[in-house]
Amino acid sequence: MTHCHSRIEWVWLHWSEYLLARDEFYRWFQKMTVALEPPVELQLGLKEKQWQLSHAQVLLHNVDNQAVLLDRLLEEAASLLNRIGDPSVDEDAQKRMKAEYDAVKAKAQDRVHLLERVTQEHAHFQASVDEFQLWLKAVVERVSSCVGHKSQLSTKDRLSALQDSVVATIQEFQRLKAKTSRLCNAADVQLWQRLQRPLQDLQLWRALAQRLLDVTASLPDPPSIHTFLPQIEAALAESSRLKEQLTILQLKKDLLGGVFGQERAAVLLEQVATSVRDRDLLHNRLLQRKSKLQSSLAQHKDFGAAFEPLQKKLLDLRIRIQAENGLQRDLPGKQAQLSRLQGLQEEGLDLGAQVEATRSLIQDNPNHQHKMDQLSADYQALHRSLEDLMDRCQQSVREHCTFSHQLLELRHWLAVLTQKLEAHRGYLGPWDAQSREAEAERLLAELPEKEAQLPLIEALGRLVMEKSSPEGAAMVQEELAELAESWGALRLLEESLQSLVRNQQLQRTEVDSGKKMIFTNNIPKTGFLITPTDLISRHHRRARPLLREGEGSHEDFSQLLRNFELWLQVENSKLVRIIAMKAATAEDLRTRETKLQELEARVPEGQHLFENLLRLGPARGSLDELEDLRYRWMLYKSKLKDSSLLLTGSSPGEPTGFQKTPRGRGLGAFCRKVCC
Template identity: 35%
Template sequence: MTQQLQDEFDSSVENAEAWMKAIQERLRINDNTKGPRSALEARLRETEKIRALEPEGSLKMDLILVKADAALHSIGEDKKHEVLSKLKDIKALWEETAIYITHCHSRIEWVWLQWSEYLKVQDEFYTWIHNMRVTLEPDIELQLGLKEKQWQLHHAQVLLNDVLNHSGLLERLLEEADSLCSRIGDPSVDEDVQKKMRMEYEGIRDEAKRRVELLEKITKEHERYSTNVNRFQSWLSDVIERFNCCCTGETTKSSAEDKLKALKEIAKNVRSGGKKWKHLENQCAEVIQNTSPLGAERMKDELEELRKALEKLSLLTSEEEERLLKIQQLQSAYESQARQLEANIQELRKNLQRLENDLDPGEEEKTEDEFVTLWRKCNATRTALAAEEPKVERLKTQLKELLRFPQDMHLHTESVVSAIQQYQSVRGKISKMSTDTESQLRRLFQNPLQHFEQWKPTVQMLLATPEPDLAHIEAALAESSQFKEKLMTLQLKKDLLNDVFGEEKAKSFLQEVAEASKEREILHKSLLQSKSKLQNLISQHKDFDAGFAPLQKKLSAIKAKLDLEKEPRPDLLGKKTQLQRLQMIQDELTELVIQMEEVEKLVQSNTAHRHEMNQFSSDLQALRRSLEIMIQQSEDQVQKHWVYNDKLSDLQQWITVTMEKIESCQSAEGEQNTEGRAADLEETKISHGKANEGEN
């Protein structure tokens, strides 16, 4: 049995060795890249078949390994070396065969692919050669004009660039052909084929260069002619423009003698233009030879139009001399009216500049009172600007009267337009500043209400908390007092709100403020109750004396504060500050009442304490009534002082505007201007009087 296993192993090794050597022989026969493409393809197919047999070799090796394993388990140690040696040799032979299969097939396949890619690129190259030959073969077509010739030249340059860009492709093809030639030795890629490819490319390249050079010559010749025509047209336009300056009055400041001199110079230039035109005619004859018939006709027509224009200019030059005498007669009247127009323009500009300078808002941050002052100043300036509108219309009328003169109105028109634009600019600036200021005032007035609406949910959430923090309650109370002051201040500005918002919107806004004040009062009382409850929880272990003494002390302190506020204040700021302090004292009394109510709970069964609490309550109510009277009186004083300040500001603005107009009247010259200034002052006085009546 042991001998049989060893024989089977030896037989499998011999069988596999014979198969591998047969495969290597077939590979050796096909391991060659030389020869025609059909032979290379046949060798490629043969190596593909051999590579397909590689799994068979793997099976043979697997069989050998199985037989070797069986033999090694059954034979003695003295014969194992022989089996292992044969196993090692057959493994090496199989590895060599497998590598040979892969390398041989890959080498032939790579040469096949390289050849295929070369043939594909070669076909594309020869297709391009054919297309370029078809494109360059026809003769150059005559074009209509310069633009068409430039397009034709550009197209030829594009073709040349395409040809030059293909030189790289040619070089790569030649390198590839040379590489293939060394590998396959086929005549289809030998040196003669490479030379033929280069010669065909160079023929295309030379033809493309020749065409570009010819078209460049034709185009440059036409460009020179076109440049000369443009220069002649520019010269002719310049002469016509100089002539038109004399005809249309653009040189009316000069004398008739100067104009006649200018006309003679123009006539001299016109005569020299005849020689220039003749040179163009000779040059045109050369360009026409390389131009299409229709283009040649257009060039001839263009030259003829230039000749006619030159003759017409010569005729008009002689006729213009007769017109100069009439210009002299109108010159004097024109200058007088022009001076008057410029004087009126300067006067208007001066007034507009003064109004604009008075309205510099500055860049610094402004208080509410400063915004109110600026807003009133804008309104006063708009009234003063409206008085300048008749002067603008007067300028337009004067300009229309000047238009009947033959002189150039360009400068006067620009001056009038500039003055009107300055007027419109100042009006727009004043309107924008007034609108912006009004928007700022509206924002400032609406801010407290908006902030209150943002603050209210926070307080409601705080009150809804089962055990709020005492510090949060006290902070909310402080903010509530601030809101009370701001909302009360808004209610005192009814007249100003009517001016800024309008009566209807101001009424609606004040209603919102009043509703917010009521909501704030409710929230404030709720906060005080919450605070008192918290404090009661903290101090409920203390007796009545410990709770009553602070009440008496706080009541005394409030009385002392109230006594200090009985003295009247001289100005609006002092009165407003005093009102705010009284309102803060009112909040303290409200808080004291709540604290008193909490202390009263401790004296239900104590007669002596009840008497003290009744006396304290009586004193507190008396102090509260006295405080309410003082607050009402203070509010009335603030409202009256506020109205007084508004009217005083209006009067100061009116006095400023009136003083500026008086100064302007004093600096004006002529009886007519003085009467006009007086009329303006009277109108301003009447309009201010009506405005004051409306306010009253």
């Protein structure tokens, strides 16, 4: 443990020393960069140029001395990288440090080479001038000595001796003059080009800055901003460097006038002033664009932090809604699905409030506005889809509740009635006309009324099957089949009980043969009851003369019978279509209600036609048709009444069942219902 602690302390000390050395190196690098950044100043004399060269050589020597420190830093960085793996000392950082040092060294070497060349040229020129001056002085002395010397040679001879020397000297002077002129011109051109270089760099910078301003006028997304923002910052740094160089030129107005003349210096300074003004304008525009991009980036960050979670929530909500867009097997599954959809609806409303709250972060950004509009449109579409799905689910739950309630009620009634009829059929003792037969008639009188509910239950079952899964549809089909089987068994029990009642009535008829009104098989196989005046067996009807033959002809009765049958068939078809209609919305319910009211309004018309048939009286052989038609008329009115009661008890948004149909109270009440 102590050993590990010591190693950690050693690495920490090693890291601290490296940071101190690196900071010292970068301070030296910054200082050297500032020293080498200004261009080489122009000097008049050779001594000044030699001093300037000596200073540059000192700087280069300083740069060379820093190579040792740099090598140590690189070694320490490699060692720390192996130990701690910090990215600030990786290979890229080391290469970057080496490249920065090489750049400073190259700049120092270039400056030394330039100053050496300038100093050598100036020294060569100064040596030539000194040599010429020495020669000229020697010639002057020789001429003076010749003039003052009392020589026997004549002046012509002495001048002739000096002529060749003077000519050679003049030629050498002309050569030196030409060379000096060439050197001055070359230095002038080179110096002028060097002074023009900041202006040329500024022209290139202006083109780059203008292109950046054009490109960044409208950036669509943060990646583009991250791409161009560093370029703008680099352009601003280059602008500051160019301004420093141009400012130095403006400060050396007198020197430029002395070197190039006042006219050329004025032209150069005017160009510099114009370039500085243009640079200031572009620099300010770049600063504004940088501030705008930074602000836009901050807005993007705030907007993205709020927008992306909303987008994810919307996508998650869409996936969950799509997962609920399926058919369920039974009523509990549909109710659970409806509960889940209601929870999703609450989440959707909360998401809509968050979407509206996020609009405050747009701040006139077209890109953000487009994204928010798209998100809002997607949310509205998803909200409408969820509402439609909930409406369909609510309608399916209502229909399934109604079907289950009515089916359960009818099954219970079938079980109770079957049990009671079984009890009556199993009674083997003598029948009491005032008790047993009345009770059997009361029980059997409920059959037509309940039979009218069968088409409604079947229609509801078909609707439930359409809105259930295949397994659920098979279950509903099985329930309907079981109901039909139970109803068939009840019909068989009804026929058996009718036969038993008929036998008891025949036995009483033999005892009381003097009576004219007998109780025959008043319950046909279809479950219909007739009045006591019509309850005569068919055997007696064949022997009985026609009592109402004079009240109407056979043709009139047949025509009225066909007319009523046709009218009843049309009305019953309309009722069946209305029952089979899908009522998904309140508008559909109102439409069904209107159509049922129209059918109810035409019931008095049908009753009037039926009463005309009764007044005219049936022709011979038509009594069975009249009984069948009377049952169908009663069944139609019962079915119409149950449909109206079902519609009255239903409302959109609430699952409701069928209203309980009032049961007939005995044989007399049921006969009044049929004949009225």
